[in-house]
Amino acid sequence: MTNSAVAVAVDGLRVIRGGREVLRSVSFDVPRGSVTGLLGPSGCGKTTLMRAIVGVQIVAGGTVTVLGQPAGDPLLRDKIGYATQNAAVYADLTVTECLTYFASVLRVDDPAADARRVIADVDLTDHAGKLVGNLSGGQRGRASLAVALLGTPELLVLDEPTVGLDPVLRDDLWTLFHRIAERGTTLLVSSHVMDEAARCDRLLLMREGVLLADDTPEGLRAHTEQSDLEQAFLRLVRESEAAA
Amino acid sequence: MSTVINPGITLATAKRILNQLRHDPRTIAMLLLVPTVLMVLLRFVFNNEMAFSRTAPALLGVFPFVIMFLIASITTLRERTTGTLERLMTLPMGRLDLLFGYAIAFGVLATLQVTIATTVSLLWLGLDIAGSVWTLLLITILDALLGMALGLFVSAFATSEFQAIQFMPVFALPQILLCGLFVPRDAMANVLNWLSDVMPLSYAVDALTAVTVTENWDGTLVRNLIVVAACAILALMLGAATLRRRTP
Ligand SMILES: Nc1ncnc2c1ncn2[C@@H]1O[C@H](COP(=O)(O)OP(=O)(O)OP(=O)(O)O)[C@@H](O)[C@H]1O
Numbered sequence: 001m002t003n004s005a006v007a008v009a010v011d012g013l014r015v016i017r018g019g020r021e022v023l024r025s026v027s028f029d030v031p032r033g034s035v036t037g038l039l040g041p042s043g044c045g046k047t048t049l050m051r052a053i054v055g056v057q058i059v060a061g062g063t064v065t066v067l068g069q070p071a072g073d074p075l076l077r078d079k080i081g082y083a084t085q086n087a088a089v090y091a092d093l094t095v096t097e098c099l100t101y102f103a104s105v106l107r108v109d110d111p112a113a114d115a116r117r118v119i120a121d122v123d124l125t126d127h128a129g130k131l132v133g134n135l136s137g138g139q140r141g142r143a144s145l146a147v148a149l150l151g152t153p154e155l156l157v158l159d160e161p162t163v164g165l166d167p168v169l170r171d172d173l174w175t176l177f178h179r180i181a182e183r184g185t186t187l188l189v190s191s192h193v194m195d196e197a198a199r200c201d202r203l204l205l206m207r208e209g210v211l212l213a214d215d216t217p218e219g220l221r222a223h224t225e226q227s228d229l230e231q232a233f234l235r236l237v238r239e240s241e242a243a244a
Numbered sequence: 245m246s247t248v249i250n251p252g253i254t255l256a257t258a259k260r261i262l263n264q265l266r267h268d269p270r271t272i273a274m275l276l277l278v279p280t281v282l283m284v285l286l287r288f289v290f291n292n293e294m295a296f297s298r299t300a301p302a303l304l305g306v307f308p309f310v311i312m313f314l315i316a317s318i319t320t321l322r323e324r325t326t327g328t329l330e331r332l333m334t335l336p337m338g339r340l341d342l343l344f345g346y347a348i349a350f351g352v353l354a355t356l357q358v359t360i361a362t363t364v365s366l367l368w369l370g371l372d373i374a375g376s377v378w379t380l381l382l383i384t385i386l387d388a389l390l391g392m393a394l395g396l397f398v399s400a401f402a403t404s405e406f407q408a409i410q411f412m413p414v415f416a417l418p419q420i421l422l423c424g425l426f427v428p429r430d431a432m433a434n435v436l437n438w439l440s441d442v443m444p445l446s447y448a449v450d451a452l453t454a455v456t457v458t459e460n461w462d463g464t465l466v467r468n469l470i471v472v473a474a475c476a477i478l479a480l481m482l483g484a485a486t487l488r489r490r491t492p
Pocket residue numbers: 017018022040041042043044045046047048049085192492
């Protein structure tokens with residue numbers, strides 16, 4: 001793989017949080033234009049890994065290269081869209097005001113128009129005039145997701161964007177993710193719902209700060225001889241426990 | 245540290261903060277009216293225009309200082325705890341853009357707040373000052389900005405809103421006790437006098453007292469104003485240093 005084909009290159013990444021090593025020498029590449037799923041049980045380090053990629057996590061070792069620059073480089077700040085796991089939006093603004101503000105910070109040409117576009121993308125047009133604090137949990141999560149879609153990011157890092165949403169909306173969002181990827185944008189999406197794994201081009205499976213697998217869904221099924229991805233994951237966990 | 249200021253982002257931030265407050269009319273009403281109500285209360289406590297005129301200018305500086313300290317520390321703390329600060333730090337937002345955005349938004353509010361309280365005090369409460377009203381306004385606005393800048397700075401050391409509120413008695417009350425409002429500063433014991441010398445509010449209150457008694461702009465007044473402004477800028481810079489792009 002040539003370097004320009006790689007959106008994110010992580011090599012030997014180690015992170016220590018609260019005195020514990022929560023990422024232990026993690027290495028992988030994310031190909032450009034792909035939808036890569038980051039899966040693993042609660043507390044395995046998904047959020048920490050994403051924070052390292054967007055450059056807000058203090059790391060203890062290893063390198064993270066994003067779009068050819070070291071993670072956290074100022075050049076990357078208008079190229080990455082990051083949606084945190086907890087909705088990071090202003091509860092005391094309306095959806096429109098909130099997104100228009102973030103669009104202004106991104107210095108897009110027409111902040112109001114860009115805000116309207118992403119509000120429609122996450123299906124909140126009917127609630128655009130409501131205060132974010134008065135939205136339901138899922139709606140607020142989508143408002144936060146919309147912030148990541150503003151401008152023209154080359155990389156989207158989405159931390160559990162579909163959690164708490166109904167199946168129809170989840171399906172709509174995954175369709176949106178693929179539409180965005182078709183334009184050449186790279187997506188890294190975390191989840192702990194295995195049925196979403198099937199909709200990814202590539203999967204990263206983590207457990208306790210270690211990468212268990214970096215493969216396509218088909219590759220994973222073939223390797224573990226399981227047709228169901230959930231079973232495949234369990235199989236990998238057992239193998240790693242047996243090896244330890 | 246990115247020292248570049250991006251006026252577009254700074255102004256968008258100021259507008260955003262004012263928008264947030266606009267959706268909270270009760271806070272706006274309290275911000276604008278509480279100092280005025282306190283001045284009215286004070287007037288009736290003294291029940292004497294001359295005694296009121298001696299203390300009122302100092303309090304016109306102290307009330308906005310305290311209120312802005314509280315508002316600024318809570319607002320920035322909320323920005324930290326809700327994750328919006330982390331989000332802004334991944335965007336092309338300079339740290340000074342954020343802080344100056346705050347300074348502009350709260351500066352606008354402080355100006356309104358102080359103007360209302362001063363106008364009411366001069367027109368209806370019988371406040372009589374020898375110096376110019378504009379000097380009085382200038383000092384009180386600087387005071388409010390100082391409170392805001394200190395609030396921003398100390399909120400970096402608070403991990404909850406409870407702690408942030410407690411910083412008010414820790415950082416603001418000693419300054420109020422030692423600023424010369426209760427006992428003239430040169431009548432204090434040496435240690436206290438020395439302490440009051442290193443507290444920025446003391447210089448603000450000295451300047452306000454000067455406005456009450458004389459219309460002259462002397463060297464001391466200018467020095468006092470420079471000290472207050474410099475402390476506000478210093479606190480803002482220290483505040484910028486506490487905004488970290490990378491956290492543990
Ligand atoms: N601020 C923090 N300080 C100290 N330790 C932390 C902090 N945040 C997370 N951790 C620890 O780091 C580890 C990895 O956490 P992380 O949030 O990355 O997990 P996750 O895979 O995203 O979990 P979830 O699916 O529940 O969101 C956990 O053991 C967690 O307890």
